[in-house]
Structure formats: C-alpha cells, structure tokens
Amino acid sequence: MNDNKWWKNAIIYQIYPKSFKDSNNDGIGDLKGIIEKLDYLSFLGVDAIWLSPIYDSPMEDNGYDVADYFKIAPIFGTMEDMDSLISEAKKRNIRIIMDLVANHTSKEHVWFKEACKSIDNPYHDYFYWSDKPDDKISDFCGSSWEYVESLNLYYYHYFAKGQVDLNWTNPKVRQEIANIINWWLDKGVAGFRMDAIELIGKELDKNIFANGPKIHDYLRELNENSFGKKKDSITVGEGWPTTKIAIEYTNPEHHELDMMFNFDLISHIWKNNDLEKFEPNIPNLIELKKIFARWQNDLKDKGWNTLFWENHDLARCISNFGNDRFYREESAKALAYMLYFQQGTPFIYQGQEIGMINAYYTKLSDYQDIDSINKYQDKVIDKKIVSSSRMLKGLQRGSRDNARTPIPWNDKENAGWNNGATPWLKIIPNYKEINIEKAIANKDSVLYTYKDIFKFRKESEYRDTIINGSYETYLDDDPYIYVYKRSYNDKSFIVVVNYDDDNHELDLNIDVSNIIMSSYKDSPSSTRKVILRPYEAIVYKIK
Numbered sequence: 200m201n202d203n204k205w206w207k208n209a210i211i212y213q214i215y216p217k218s219f220k221d222s223n224n225d226g227i228g229d230l231k232g233i234i235e236k237l238d239y240l241s242f243l244g245v246d247a248i249w250l251s252p253i254y255d256s257p258m259e260d261n262g263y264d265v266a267d268y269f270k271i272a273p274i275f276g277t278m279e280d281m282d283s284l285i286s287e288a289k290k291r292n293i294r295i296i297m298d299l300v301a302n303h304t305s306k307e308h309v310w311f312k313e314a315c316k317s318i319d320n321p322y323h324d325y326f327y328w329s330d331k332p333d334d335k336i337s338d339f340c341g342s343s344w345e346y347v348e349s350l351n352l353y354y355y356h357y358f359a360k361g362q363v364d365l366n367w368t369n370p371k372v373r374q375e376i377a378n379i380i381n382w383w384l385d386k387g388v389a390g391f392r393m394d395a396i397e398l399i400g401k402e403l404d405k406n407i408f409a410n411g412p413k414i415h416d417y418l419r420e421l422n423e424n425s426f427g428k429k430k431d432s433i434t435v436g437e438g439w440p441t442t443k444i445a446i447e448y449t450n451p452e453h454h455e456l457d458m459m460f461n462f463d464l465i466s467h468i469w470k471n472n473d474l475e476k477f478e479p480n481i482p483n484l485i486e487l488k489k490i491f492a493r494w495q496n497d498l499k500d501k502g503w504n505t506l507f508w509e510n511h512d513l514a515r516c517i518s519n520f521g522n523d524r525f526y527r528e529e530s531a532k533a534l535a536y537m538l539y540f541q542q543g544t545p546f547i548y549q550g551q552e553i554g555m556i557n558a559y560y561t562k563l564s565d566y567q568d569i570d571s572i573n574k575y576q577d578k579v580i581d582k583k584i585v586s587s588s589r590m591l592k593g594l595q596r597g598s599r600d601n602a603r604t605p606i607p608w609n610d611k612e613n614a615g616w617n618n619g620a621t622p623w624l625k626i627i628p629n630y631k632e633i634n635i636e637k638a639i640a641n642k643d644s645v646l647y648t649y650k651d652i653f654k655f656r657k658e659s660e661y662r663d664t665i666i667n668g669s670y671e672t673y674l675d676d677d678p679y680i681y682v683y684k685r686s687y688n689d690k691s692f693i694v695v696v697n698y699d700d701d702n703h704e705l706d707l708n709i710d711v712s713n714i715i716m717s718s719y720k721d722s723p724s725s726t727r728k729v730i731l732r733p734y735e736a737i738v739y740k741i742k
C-alpha cells in the first residue's frame with residue numbers, strides 16, 4: 200500500500216504563524232519569523248511544516264476566514280516572503296503544507312460581496328441562503344443564519360458570522376477550490392491540511408452536516424482535478440470520523456485523501472455536561488489503550504493514521520493528559536513514547552517539543568480567541584448556566600488560546616519572541632523555565648526525546664517496522680502501565696510506559712535485549728518484576 204510515499208515516514212510540524220516568531224516587532228508572528236527559525240526545525244528533524252492560514256483575512260478566526268486565497272495577509276508579510284519561505288524550506292528539505300479553508304470563506308471575500316448584490320449575481324449560488332432561518336446554532340454560539348438586508352435573505356454559517364459556508368453542490372465552487380489548490384501546488388507547496396473538510400457535503404434541509412452523502416464524490420472529483428495529479432502531494436483532512444469513515448476517506452483505492460486526523464480521543468474529552476472541553480473528561484489509561492488499539496488495528500492496510508496530541512484548537516497535552524505541575528518533563532516524555540512509536544504520520548504542534556503547558560490566564564481580557572470569548576458570553580452572561588469563576592477555570596483547561604501563546608525562544612525580554620512590542624497574546628509567565636534555547640542546551644530535555652524519536656523513526660534499522668509493523672499490546676487491563684510491540688519481518692521492539700505519578704511494578708515475561716531509548720537515564724534492563732518510576736518510558740529491542 201503506497202509504501203513509497205514520503206509522508207508515511209515524515210515528521211510534520213504545525214506552525215501557528217501569529218504566535219511562532221515576530222520578526223518585525225509589531226506584536227504578531229510573521230513569515231520572516233518562520234524563515235529565521237528554519238534551521239531550528241531542521242535541527243529538530245522536521246520534514247514538513249503545516250502552516251495554519253496565512254491568506255488575506257479580517258482575522259475574525261485568526262485566518263480561518265479567508266478573504267483572498269491568492270494574497271498573503273499583510274500582518275504576516277508578502278507573497279515574496281511566502282516564496283522565500285517555500286524556497287528556503289526546500290533548501291533544508293522541508294516541505295510546506297498549506298491550510299486549505301474550503302468549507303467557508305470570509306464574508307469579506309469578493310465572492311460573498313458579489314453574492315450579496317442580487318439573487319441573479321453569478322456568485323449568489325456560491326453560498327447557502329434561506330428566507331426562513333431555522334433553529335440551527337453555530338459552533339461559536341448564536342444562530343447559524345445571518346440576515347442580509349439588501350436581499351432580505353439569511354446566509355448560513357456553521358462557524359462564526361464572518362465565516363460563510365460555501366455551497367459545494369455548485370460545481371463552480373468545486374472548480375474554484377480545485378483552481379486554488381492547483382495554483383498553490385504550482386508555487387511549490389507539498390499539499391494541504393483540509394480544514395473542516397467533513398462538512399462540505401452538508402445537506403442543511405436534512406440536518407446532515409458531517410460526512411454527507413455526496414462528500415466522497417466531491418473529494419474524488421477534487422482529487423482528480425487537483426492534488427491527485429501531483430503524485431507526491433499530501434492531503435490530511437480535518438474531521439471527527441469513526442475508523443470506518445476514516446477508511447472511506449483514506450483508502451488509497453478510493454482516491455480521496457491521504458489521511459484524516461483522528462479526534463476519537465478529543466470526542467471522549469469533550470463528552471461532559473454543559474462545559475464540554477472546558478471541564479474535560481480525560482480518559483483513563485485503559486480507555487486510552489482502547490482508542491489507540493482501535494485506530495492502529497482498524498486502519499492497518501486499509502487507510503492511514505495520523506499521530507497527534509496537540510494542535511492550535513486544543514489544550515496542551517501535558518496539561519490534559521500528563522502532570523504539568525510536578526512531572527512536566529517526565530510526563531511530556533511519556534506522552535511522546537506512548538504515541539510516536541505507533542503506525543501513522545506524526546504531527547507535532549509548535550512548543551509541544553519543549554513541553555509547553557496551558558497558559559492558565561486568570562482574566563477574561565487575557566483571551567483573544569473568538570470561541571472562548573463567545574462561549575463565556577453565551578454561558579455566563581446570556582444563558583447564565585455557569586458562574587464566571589467556573590468558566591474562567593474552564594478556559595484555563597479548554598480554551599484554544601492555551602496552545603496559541605507566543606513561542607518562548609529564550610529567557611530574555613518577551614522570551615526572545617520579538618524585541619519588546621506587546622505580543623497579541625500574553626507570553627507564558629514561566630518562559631524563563633520553558634524555552635527553546637534552554638531545551639537545546641540540556642541534552643536531557645523533552646526536546647531531545649522528540650528529536651531522538653524522529654531520528655529513530657526515520658534513520659534506524661526499525662524504519663520499516665515503524666512504517667509497516669504490526670501493533671500488539673500487553674497488560675490491557677493494567678490501569679498504569681501501557682505496553683505495545685511493533686514487529687515487521689525479523690525486527691521487533693516494545694514500548695513500555697508508566698502512565699502515572701507513582702511507582703508501579705512491571706512484570707512482563709518478554710525476552711528483551713538492550714534498551715533502545717529511555718526517558719530516565721538508568722532504566723531497568725528487564726521487564727520482569729521491575730519498578731517503573733513516575734512516567735518512566737522505555738523502548739526495548741526484542742531478541
């Protein structure tokens with residue numbers, strides 16, 4: 200199955216441009232800032248950058264509201280900067296993956312401005328309209344329908360008011376998106392992360408949103424008219440599929456997408472009364488093992504997995520799954536071992552590699568994210584279903600801004616992120632402790648765990664085991680210890696992790712030989728009746 204595809208063994212690093220590096224000291228990260236740091240990414244072992252949107256946009260949702268797909272937002276730079284980013288990255292064998300926001304455009308996009316002129320305008324049918332709005336609620340609160348006085352009609356938006364849903368039933372819309380993709384591919388980008396792609400087949404009158412009946416036709420058509428023509432391109436879809444649905448999208452014989460993000464874990468976290476992600480329902484280890492096994496086993500030879508803990512919409516993984524107060528580094532390393540020896544393409548999010556934790560802001564005014572601000576307004580002020588203090592605590596757990604704080608590059612002024620101008624979002628207070636310079640200087644830091652895992656995946660004798668190997672687990676009912684084995688032909692290794700902040704005995708009758716990698720310096724060389732320390736993680740070679 201597609202074994203020669205470069206992305207099966209690539210490390211993809213997500214950059215949220217607003218927060219990565221501010222080169223011109225205006226308080227907002229930019230493309231030149233990314234170029235400055237390419238050598239760092241190369242040192243880390245990154246093969247491709249997934250760039251969150253940098254297109255021209257009113258930034259209602261930080262660029263996920265595109266006003267012009269062929270222009271760079273002035274706050275990020277110019278098209279020349281984009282060209283140099285592509286070519287400078289290429290010199291370092293790093294590819295650029297764009298974020299294709301094609302479920303919706305900004306209401307500032309010329310298509311929408313035209314569409315509002317009259318119902319006979321050729322762009323009118325690029326969007327969904329109704330003269331009688333129903334009770335659909337948008338993802339960022341409030342009605343999904345917004346009135347346009349000039350037409351006496353309402354337009355539909357799944358997300359914010361400024362993010363107008365494109366009508367994919369219109370073949371002209373589908374062609375426009377193919378043109379955008381081709382234009383960027385011609386420029387030299389490697390592919391696309393496809394935002395909210397599962398929604399493009401929605402059927403509003405039937406209340407069907409994700410995975411609508413036509414979605415596979417649309418994606419096959421798009422594949423044929425655009426990225427499918429470029430054989431080494433990469434596409435990764437954003438959606439919340441079951442494994443069965445993920446296979447429909449990613450089976451290479453279907454000619455749709457290369458891979459989908461797996462949000463099974465996140466659905467689990469969000470399944471909690473009124474406050475969903477703001478009072479996260481963190482799975483215990485036994486539940487986590489089941490989720491991992493489901494994706495590893497179901498997709499084997501039928502589709503392709505993505506491996507990720509974080510992105511710009513989620514809390515930091517150590518704050519959710521680890522212990523960010525007492526075992527920050529140990530638990531960061533344990534989480535890396537748990538996931539990144541599995542089968543699939545690894546994605547890491549900026550700052551994850553140094554074990555960044557949630558922002559823990561204390562005031563509503565510290566937040567910039569539309570989702571956090573609207574949800575506070577909705578739950579605390581409008582509906583009065585939670586108290587302000589409960590919601591503020593909730594934001595500390597689940598706000599998207601937790602992962603969007605500027606990257607701390609060193610312990611100097613403004614964490615070396617810029618030269619002192621006020622950043623658009625507050626820098627974490629603990630940047631003197633957690634920063635990239637410090638992580639590079641300490642060979643025992645979380646950063647070297649990531650770097651070593653990446654090297655192991657790409658360069659060791661286990662490269663094929665990582666790409667093709669089977670996934671077998673042990674001690675499935677153990678609430679503290681996670682063990683999985685990967686094997687391919689005559690090469691096997693086993694990963695053992697103590698997912699707890701206490702010591703636990705491991706007693707596993709497997710004949711291991713030497714340790715390939717471990718998170719503590721002096722880990723036990725056997726798996727028989729040994730004590731694992733908090734978050735201790737070890738990879739053994741199997742005889």
Ligand code: NOJ
Pocket residue numbers: 260263264300358394395437511512
């Ligand atoms: C998913 C993106 O990751 C998120 O940041 C955005 O708000 C929505 N899609 C809408 O584009």
